[in-house]
Amino acid sequence: MSTAGTEGGTALTVQQEPTPTRPGTTAAPAGHALELRGIGKRFGAVRALADVDLVVDRGEVHALVGENGAGKSTLMAIASGALAADEGQVVILCDELGHASPDRARELGLAIVRQHPALLPDLTVAENMAVGVGFRAGGVRGAVAWSRDQLAPWGMDIDPRARVRDLPIEQWFVIEIAKALALRPKVLVLDEPTEHLSLDEVRLLFRRLREVVADGTAVVYISHRIPEVKEIADRITVLRDGRTRGVHDAATVSEDQIVELVVGRALETVFPPKGSVVGSVGTREQLVVDGLSGDRFHDVSFTVRAGEVVGLAGVQGNGQAEVLRAVAGLEPSRGTVLVDGRAVRRGSTASARRAGVVHVPADRHEEGVFLSLSVAENTVAATLDQVSTAGVVRTRAVAARAEEQRAALGIKTPSVDAPVSSLSGGNQQKVVMARTVVAGPDVLLAEEPTQGVDAGARVDIYTILRSVADAGAAVVVLSSDGVELEGLCDRVLIVSRGSVVKELTGAEVTEEAIAHAALTATTVRERAEAAAPRRSGRSRLLASDHAPAAVLVGVMVVLGLVVGAQNSSYLSSFNIYNLLFMAAPLVLVGAAQHLVVLTGGIDLSVGPLMGLLVVVGSFWVVDGGNPLVGLLLMALTGLGIGLINGFLVAVLGVDAVVATLAVFMALQGLYLTLREVPDGIVAEGFSTQVMARFGPLPVAILGAALVAVGLEVALRRTRWGVALRATGSRREAAESIGVRTVRVQLGAYVLAGALTCAAAVLLMAQIGIGDGRPGVGYTLSSVTVVVLAGASVFGGRGSFLGVLAAGLLVQQLLSASPFLQLPQAWSYLLPGLVILAAAVLFGRLQHVRKA
Amino acid sequence: MDITSPSVRDLGRRLLTAGPSTIVVATALLFLVSPLVASGSLGSAPLLSMLPFAAVLAIAAAGQTLVVQQRGLDLSVPGMIALGAVLCTALPQQHGWPLASAVVAGALGPAAAGLVTGVLVTRFGVIPLIATLGLNAVLLGVVFAVADGTPAGAAPALNQFALDRTLGVPNTVLVAVLVVGVVGLVIGRSTSGRRLTAVGVSPRAAEVIGVRVGRYRLLAYASAGACYGVAGVLLAGYTKTPPLFLGDSYLLPTVAAVVLGGTALTGGVASVVASGVAALFLTQLGQLLRAVGWSDSRQLMAQAAVLLLVVLGRVLVPMAVTAWRRRLADRAVALAT
Structure with a gap:
């Protein structure tokens, strides 16, 4: 009361x-x-x-x-x-x-x-x-x-x-x-x-x-x-x-x-007294960087003495972060880095670590802490050998070490066994500092050490940094905060265009001087020089989404000529018709997979879905049955399974691989339950209609090509296409500018179900009997087609023209082995080798594009 | 009992969401319920026919756990198991190898294949899904080539070993306990295991503290391959004349075992032992369904349903808990005003 x-x-x-x-x-x-x-x-x-x-x-x-x-x-x-x-x-x-x-x-x-x-x-x-x-x-x-x-x-x-x-x-x-x-x-x-x-x-x-x-x-x-x-x-x-x-x-x-x-x-x-004021800076040159060059910086030289804190400043993106990361071994570089007089091998964090270099990265969540591990495990992560005997970690020693650091640095956590992810930004950063202190660094490289840290923890972190220096380490601090550099550093180096352009010492280290030096140095920067050189014609072509399609067509022609020379019946109109007809379901199911992959998902269930649809159809598309009912049921089943996949992945956020793998197995079980053994001969009239010709070409491949071209146009020219690529490119960014990513991905899965259904109709006419097993292999084929088409498996880019070319090439490869009289094992080896080769090759190509 | 006390609530949440304890409880419950569903299903004969398959699945699931820990998913399990089986059967029968070397080859061959996956993933930046999907097809081709298209029979000694019992316990189970135990201990307690976990949680953060990320990943993929190989050898020995592609039915169960065991598909902290217990759970569930007359095709659907239910639970339970907490908080606010 x-x-x-x-x-x-x-x-x-x-x-x-x-x-x-x-x-x-x-x-x-x-x-x-x-x-x-x-x-x-x-x-x-x-x-x-x-x-x-x-x-x-x-x-x-x-x-x-x-x-x-x-x-x-x-x-x-x-x-x-x-x-x-x-x-x-x-x-x-x-x-x-x-x-x-x-x-x-x-x-x-x-x-x-x-x-x-x-x-x-x-x-x-x-x-x-x-x-x-x-x-x-x-x-x-x-x-x-x-x-x-x-x-x-x-x-x-x-x-x-x-x-x-x-x-x-x-x-x-x-x-x-x-x-x-x-x-x-x-x-x-x-x-x-x-x-x-x-x-x-x-x-x-x-x-x-x-x-x-x-x-x-x-x-x-x-x-x-x-x-x-x-x-x-x-x-x-x-x-x-x-x-x-x-x-x-x-x-x-x-x-x-x-x-x-x-x-x-x-x-x-806020700031502890500077070493250069108190007189705790030693004379020994603990860190010597001489003529260091890398991708974004060149010929950088500086030294840091034991007990000294040196700042790196400049307008962001001028290479200062890369210099620091190169010294830490995270970026490739040329030149000399000496720690305590001994040379450190470049480009390896393990070598840098052994030389006594410890790095506190800027991106705390991605590089600083192990979010799902406990405070204790994070604290000893870099120094496991100190708490283990004969390679076995002593749990009690880990806890003791962590408790010691928690008390010393004032880390606020309910327990050292709590996951680091449950701590505030400031306390997470203190855990990183604890890990650093335990490692007893000779050189400490701190990148934006107080980013996203509350004011109280910030003061503590300054104190820790200074005390590491006082213990005899050379400390380099990179920061975009001029006040921080002014308060903490004995010296500050200004980096512009990848070079050290100015050094501020003693009383010169003020926020105004740092900001002024950084901005004026950047004004003279020639943007044209800094910008990437204009692409040459060849590399521009390589960067295009359609480049893989051109490459594939080239390979196809060469392969056709080689096999044709070995066996003349290969180029017969009968064989070409067959090849093109069998390529049509591949193109369609490849397009289905590509739609989903563009949004950043994957659909492993397309193969068994084709099998299920063939079995469903085989109950009606038979002599005396009603083919229309069969086709309608196939379409509804395809759309329904697409909807289930989409709901699981897009709406509920279940991992796409696991969700569609489970559906894969469920569909296999379903078609085996419906037809344990192949049965239901597909009506002759239906097959003839599906396998109709237009001139020398099967109508099916013309239809599949039309679908691919139509999707390609829609992908480039419509808002839907842009939304599709936006969803796969960077989902959270797309969402923040108002793209309805859930709806877009759900739609992609449903449309994929429809395309798979079209492919299944062709497959049904081809095998002529209600059997689900021949469908299963299309999962691998569809992924092969997408990878060969040069699509990014992370979503966002690709070309349906590439899918068309890849579908044709994959079928050509599959049907080439009998003509080349290869042993039967090759029917398994070839698709596998092709997908691996394509993944390696196009992975390389994408690296070229990024560079 | 006060169900709102933190310890009870915590236990409840652990059981519902994740953690290795869940699967142990679920497995115990399943064995308790089994005699009620199908009387005599815990008799020694059904148990002895179930345990070897649980053992094989547990070993394969240990391999899958290692890959999932590195944020991958291994779709090459069928090819790997088939390779292990074909090497230990076809090499002695068709190529005249001594059995011992063939058994070693059965374990090391898949390990080498795992190394290939590892190289593709770490050196060439191929995503694990594609690397293992492609490699699976290649492995099936190799299996076909090694066996020359016809299944070979397991050597009598190998068959006898797989059927025999030591002190009443089937040898297959002993091997499984050994493999799962060793892998579990290494992952959980050794410095290398801690580093493997660290790489799985965050490769970039591991790189920053000086862990040779590439090497640890290779180690994970190669060890996984070795696990599949051992599983394949045991399965070949037990089934006497293994079909060429005997691994096909093991892909989904290994994934299901990892998920059921509480290892997150996002990698990192993993429990090999929990995956092993989950393998026992899945196999006993299958046995039970078979006892009540389910066909193999319906079992496939049941397996898929179990997997989906568990992943859905992982997604939906935290959502529901958050919503429930919010409602409680809202009610508290409403009461206060």
């Missing part, structure tokens, strides 16, 4: 609280472009945002500042409908964004430039821009000219027909920005847009922003480059550890004040 009283009390205050703010909101409803009220968001145990308010007026540039991990990007993901908030409301121009929907936010007038551009790497620039604006500028056809217009002001000479994967990173941002501006948004959100841009491009961006603001657009500008924020913003909202820490007029606060607001305390209390 007593608790009821207090609950009533809190309810009362909750009701009362909004009253003072109400009049403000209602008095000038036209003024607010974007209102976020009381936003709260949790990720598992981590509270990312708590009770955050943000109000942005029309015609204003409103900066959102905060450290990495303060919650800026999460907040904007919520504002743009990409993420659902746990609490609070989002109001865009007086309309509430009821549920998380990127489409709805876009309709209300919000456009966003994400920190990681939501581009689909396998699609062209024009296709990306057209999908990104929801095809507002017309269909796929006009997208090229329209995109060229949108990109023209940036003067970067971006080809709208180029594949986004092939473009340098700064162009990704320009495309993302142009895409957002093309929506003529009322609210424009920019999340770290200038990270990869040169000074000129930043100026161009600011000019465009001032234009749209003058038209009444509201701009939310997220950046950790304080001078830029001062220059462009009218007001500044500070976010720290997921909470709003005040709104300020940009004109009234100095850059230093902004920094202190962001960090949340005086800088001196």
Whole structure:
């Protein structure tokens, strides 16, 4: 009863609280472009945002500042409908964004430039821009000219027909920005847009922003480059550890004040004293890098002494990360790296590790921690030999070591046996630091060590880094945060265009000096030089989706001539008719598989499905039966199985291989139950109709070719085709720009069922009896066809013309062995060898394309 | 009993979602229920006819577990088992090899084939699915060529060994316990096993801490091949005259055993022993269905249904738990206001 009283009390205050703010909101409803009220968001145990308010007026540039991990990007993901908030409301121009929907936010007038551009790497620039604006500028056809217009002001000479994967990173941002501006948004959100841009491009961006603001657009500008924020913003909202820490007029606060607001305390209390000030830097040159060259950097030389912390800075994408990763052995490189005077073999992390180099990577989830392993297992992962006897791990020693580190570094975890994935970003990073400390490094390479880390843990990590240096290690810190470099480093090296262009020491190490040096160095960068050289005609051809088809046709002709020379009956019209007729189901089932693979899935059940359909048909398509009923039932069964596969994979998210493998087995069981032994002779008249000729050619192959060409046109020219490739290219990006990926993939499985049914009709006419077994092999064949067609098995790219050519070639190979008098084993060996050869070859080709 | 206490709730969740304990409980339940469904199904004769097949499946499932741990899925199980069987039968009969060398070849041949998969995956970047799909066809071709198209019979000594019992326990079961136990111990307790797990959880993170990722993956694929080989040799010995492609019916059960055992298909932490127990579960389930008169084709459907139910459970149970928790939280909020 007593608790009821207090609950009533809190309810009362909750009701009362909004009253003072109400009049403000209602008095000038036209003024607010974007209102976020009381936003709260949790990720598992981590509270990312708590009770955050943000109000942005029309015609204003409103900066959102905060450290990495303060919650800026999460907040904007919520504002743009990409993420659902746990609490609070989002109001865009007086309309509430009821549920998380990127489409709805876009309709209300919000456009966003994400920190990681939501581009689909396998699609062209024009296709990306057209999908990104929801095809507002017309269909796929006009997208090229329209995109060229949108990109023209940036003067970067971006080809709208180029594949986004092939473009340098700064162009990704320009495309993302142009895409957002093309929506003529009322609210424009920019999340770290200038990270990869040169000074000129930043100026161009600011000019465009001032234009749209003058038209009444509201701009939310997220950046950790304080001078830029001062220059462009009218007001500044500070976010720290997921909470709003005040709104300020940009004109009234100095850059230093902004920094202190962001960090949340005086800088001196954040950073440990520098070695160069205290005098703990040794004289020994612990790390010597001499003439190191790699893909993105050349002739880099520097030394780091024991006890010294050296920073690497520069505009992102200038090769500084690659330099660090090359020293760690993660990237191939030439040149010399000496640790404690001894040379380290290049390009091997194992050699680097043995030499005493320890690397703290930037991408914590992918490279830093083993997410599903426990805190204890993560702590000792790099030093298993210390806790094992004769190769057997001592569990108790592992736990003891982990407990020791948990206490020393203040890792907040319920237990050292808890999986690292349940910890907050800051504590995960502390586990990585614990692993590093246990390894006792001679050289520590830390890449963005405090990215996504809360302010408290950040201070701890600085202390750990400094203490590792004090213990005699050479420490190199790469960071995009100038404040961090200023506070932590004894020296800072500025990297531009893959070379060290400037060195700042002692009192020169300030945020302004670092930012200035990095930006001015980048201005002189010749974009043309940095950009990939124009493709030559040959490599351009190789990069095309249709290249494999051309190669296959070549192979087919050569093979035909060789076998024809061995055995003249091979080129007889009878044999050619047979070959083409048998190729038709292969092309159809290959097209079915290709549809699914384009969306990033796979369908192993196509083979047994063909078998089942033949058996189903054989009950009706017989003399005296009703063939129409049979065909209808086949079609319904095909569609139904496609729907089941699609539902399992696309809707429920079951692993595609396992789901369709289970369906594979179930269908086998089903057709064996229906017909244990072959039975049901297919009606003669039906077979004759299916095997009809058009001139010398079977009608079936003409139909299959038509289907392939039709699908190819649809894939390139329709919104459906673009959505299909978008889903397979990068699913989450496609979803965030409003592609309905679940529906698209479900549709692909259903359509695959229909195509498989068409293939089954041909197979039924060919074998002439109700037998499911001959169908099973088509699973392997369909995957072979797709791989031979040069499709990416990860989805997103491929060509149905390639499928047509591959289907013909596979059938040609299968039927060639009797003419060459090969032993029967070859009927198994050949398809297997072909698929492996194709996978290796086209894998290579795709590497060439990427490079 | 307070069903909301954390320990009970935790146990419930572990049983429902994943973890090796689930399959042990399920298997125990199955054996308890068996006599009720088909009386006499736990008699020594049905048990002795079931156990050798469970043993073969357990060994093959250990191999599949190793591949799944490396984020792959091995579709070459049929070819691998067939290769092991054909090497230990056809080599002595048609090529005059001594039995001992042929048995060793039966284990090492598939191991070499596994190495080929490993090279394709690690050196040439072929995804495991395609590599094993293609290799399976190649292996079947090799089997056909080695046997010259006709199945060979197992040598009497091998057949006798597979049929014999030591201290009342079938030799096949002893071999399975040995193989599964050794592989399980190595994976769970040794430094190499920990590194294998680390590579499975995240190859990139393993590379960063200096693990030679490529070598460990090769090791995993080769060991998996050896497991399939041993399974093939035992199966050949037990069936006396193995059909050429006797491995065909083992593909789905190995995958089902891995999934039932609680190893995630996304790789990483794997329990070989749990996969082995799941193999026992699946074989006994098949035996039970046969006892009540199910045909082989209906058994295929039953196997598929079990696999689908388990993966669906993995997907749906966490969803339902989240929804249920949210409803509870909402109700708490509603009560509070």
